[in-house]
Amino acid sequence: TNTNVGCSSTDYGYASGGNPPTNMIQRWSFASGTQNASDVGNLTASGRTDYAGSNHSSDYGYCVGGGQSGDYVTIDKWSFDSGSEDAEDVGDLTIGTWSCGSNSSVDHGYTMGGGLHSAGRCERIDRFSFATGTQNADDVGDLLRNTQGSFGASTSSHGYSAGGTDPTPGLPSYHPVWTDISKYAFAASADAVDTTADLTQARTNGASSQV
DSSP: OOSOEEEEOSSEEEEEOOTTTOOEEEEEEOSSSOOOOEEEEEOSOSGGGTTOEEEEOSSEEEEESOOTTSOOOEEEEEESSSSSOOOEEEEEOSSOOBSOEEEEOSSEEEEEEEEETTTEEEEEEEEEEOSSSOOOOEEEEEOSSOOBSOEEEEOSSEEEEEOOBOOOTTSOTTOOBOOEEEEEESSSOOOOEEEEEEOSSOOOSOOOOOO
């Protein structure tokens, strides 16, 4: 797969979508021993799941945006409680993006930047509520610059964006890739600020994890 997305419950890891395009939701146990994944459900569409973002609350997994061949705004959600459950479309991002960074607070999911087929890349930070009902996102801030493929991580109070690139048409053919690590507060709508910390090497479109 290529830039498929993952999230976690207390007991399981989940992978959703990917490339070649698929709508499959896979799950594997964190228990010791062999941990092969199983197919436990489907996203609402297959074509948009390539290069999507991922979020999770305590009870639900989310697959957001995606679709390298088009800009999709969909927010998909599925329950961790069921052993097999298809996702449902519960809202929209403010702008369709692919290869966006993503992270989660206790109450909200966030996407950061991403590719825009119609207009290069964006720096927007979108936020949507984990509360029940329609969960359309709001634009709550901006990254340091237009960014695609950043690494997302979070603490209880801040979201982080690390690395990323901007392969916008017209830029140098090498496509700049960055090392900087920025953060923004979950408590208020705010732009990201540079932490002055850096990755050891410039990187984009990789995987990140946290404790």
